[in-house]
Amino acid sequence: MISISEAISRVKNQRKPLVEKCIKPVEKAGGYLLFEDIKSPINMPPFRQSAMDGYALNLHDELSYKLTGEIKAGDSQQFQLNPGEAVRIFTGAAVPDSANAVMMQEKVQNHGKTIDIEHQIDLELNIRLLGEQVKTGDMALKKGTKLTPAAIGYLLSLGITEVSVYKKPNIALVTTGNELIEPGLALTHGKIYESNSRMLLSALYNLKFYDITLYKVEDDYNKTVSTLETAINDNDLVLITGGISVGDYDFVGKALSELNVKELFYKVKQKPGKPLFYGKKEDTQIFALPGNPAAALTCFYVYVYIALQNLMNREETELPRVEATSVSSFKKRGDRPQFLKAIHQGNQVEILEGQNSSMLQTFALSNALVHMPGEVSEINEGDTVEVIILPQ
Ligand SMILES: Nc1nc2c(c(=O)[nH]1)N[C@H]1C(S)=C(S)[C@@H](COP(=O)(O)OP(=O)(O)OC[C@H]3O[C@@H](n4cnc5c(N)ncnc54)[C@H](O)[C@@H]3O)O[C@H]1N2
Numbered sequence: 067m068i069s070i071s072e073a074i075s076r077v078k079n080q081r082k083p084l085v086e087k088c089i090k091p092v093e094k095a096g097g098y099l100l101f102e103d104i105k106s107p108i109n110m111p112p113f114r115q116s117a118m119d120g121y122a123l124n125l126h127d128e129l130s131y132k133l134t135g136e137i138k139a140g141d142s143q144q145f146q147l148n149p150g151e152a153v154r155i156f157t158g159a160a161v162p163d164s165a166n167a168v169m170m171q172e173k174v175q176n177h178g179k180t181i182d183i184e185h186q187i188d189l190e191l192n193i194r195l196l197g198e199q200v201k202t203g204d205m206a207l208k209k210g211t212k213l214t215p216a217a218i219g220y221l222l223s224l225g226i227t228e229v230s231v232y233k234k235p236n237i238a239l240v241t242t243g244n245e246l247i248e249p250g251l252a253l254t255h256g257k258i259y260e261s262n263s264r265m266l267l268s269a270l271y272n273l274k275f276y277d278i279t280l281y282k283v284e285d286d287y288n289k290t291v292s293t294l295e296t297a298i299n300d301n302d303l304v305l306i307t308g309g310i311s312v313g314d315y316d317f318v319g320k321a322l323s324e325l326n327v328k329e330l331f332y333k334v335k336q337k338p339g340k341p342l343f344y345g346k347k348e349d350t351q352i353f354a355l356p357g358n359p360a361a362a363l364t365c366f367y368v369y370v371y372i373a374l375q376n377l378m379n380r381e382e383t384e385l386p387r388v389e390a391t392s393v394s395s396f397k398k399r400g401d402r403p404q405f406l407k408a409i410h411q412g413n414q415v416e417i418l419e420g421q422n423s424s425m426l427q428t429f430a431l432s433n434a435l436v437h438m439p440g441e442v443s444e445i446n447e448g449d450t451v452e453v454i455i456l457p458q
């Protein structure tokens with residue numbers, strides 16, 4: 067049995083980012099990293115734009131101007147202004163080449179055919195210059211940039227509709243167990259509703275991983291081998307839940323060994339999640355998470371999260387950890403370090419009742435996990451503890 071820190075470092079050591087590219091419509095590329103530099107195909111703005119509703123002026127030494135017309139946003143006609151002439155103009159409209167400043171309307175008196183401005187103004191005031199954000203052919207966004215909503219808006223503003231991005235991993239979610247029934251069907255004695263697959267699916271969606279295939283297999287050795295073989299062949303990351311402990315019908319470990327999956331670790335000194343398995347076959351990483359739902363989700367956040375960040379070539383691979391003051395007390399049995407479901411707010415954290423690895427109710431209320439080291443037997447009110455912040 068290895069320590070949590072050793073297990074974390076073995077996952078980190080398998081850093082092999084996916085270097086395949088895929089082409090995505092820009093609006094569906096949120097969260098992806100750019101595979102290539104993007105050069106701007108246009109000047110942005112593509113013309114000199116008015117930044118205000120007001121008047122475009124061909125400046126002269128006096129404060130009075132002759133009004134010669136009007137330009138709305140989207141208009142394309144050209145005006146030729148002589149010194150001392152002005153046109154009415156609106157935000158976003160093209161400023162005539164012969165205008166050299168825009169005065170906002172609050173500082174202008176309109177007399178019908180002429181206007182008076184309050185004071186003399188600087189050249190190019192209230193004009194967004196041609197290409198002031200980015201010029202044709204210049205770097206718009208560099209390879210590796212994460213596509214945030216702002217980045218997506220920016221690329222679309224340059225007229226770009228498709229981008230090449232680093233492919234995200236194809237992920238298999240495999241559930242095992244004869245006792246599992248689809249939620250929605252009638253429950254019969256001895257059965258429980260299957261919740262792990264779509265719990266992990268939703269955790270993956272939340273992290274913006276969408277290429278996910280669900281596989282289900284009953285407690286049968288041959289079927290476990292063939293299902294896992296397909297899942298491993300077709301995916302970059304395989305997450306299995308259940309069947310990894312020592313029971314006579316826990317076939318996952320034996321099946322993985324039959325399939326020549328290289329074990330990187332099996333069993334971690336921690337609670338929950340002791341029987342966690344991590345291995346790889348060629349470039350596919352495989353986690354066999356304990357079937358107990360809270361153990362599976364805890365292992366997802368502490369270990370699988372790192373593998374996902376590694377595959378995406380992200381710098382930060384672990385969830386953020388902070389220190390906080392406990393407002394509750396907790397006594398631990400045994401010497402396994404524990405991850406405790408908790409509510410973190412400000413610089414305080416409340417450890418919740420009901421920490422059993424089969425219970426999701428407490429997890430449902432939590433936004434954090436308190437990491438309680440093995441040598442600490444109790445946490446008291448006022449103690450400083452380490453808190454892992456979960457993605458919301
Ligand atoms: N003799 C021992 N028995 C157990 C040990 C041990 O060290 N020695 N470890 C215990 C610990 S700790 C855990 S955790 C579990 C892990 O067992 P498995 O990974 O083999 O999981 P299962 O036995 O298949 O299931 C455990 C539990 O979770 C429920 N489950 C499974 N899959 C789902 C699912 N998709 N949705 C909802 N619930 C699921 C399952 O019904 C069981 O109640 O082993 C202990 N035993």
Ligand code: MOO
Binds near residue numbers: 337338340423424
């Ligand atoms: O790890 Mo098991 O998850 O302790 O119940």
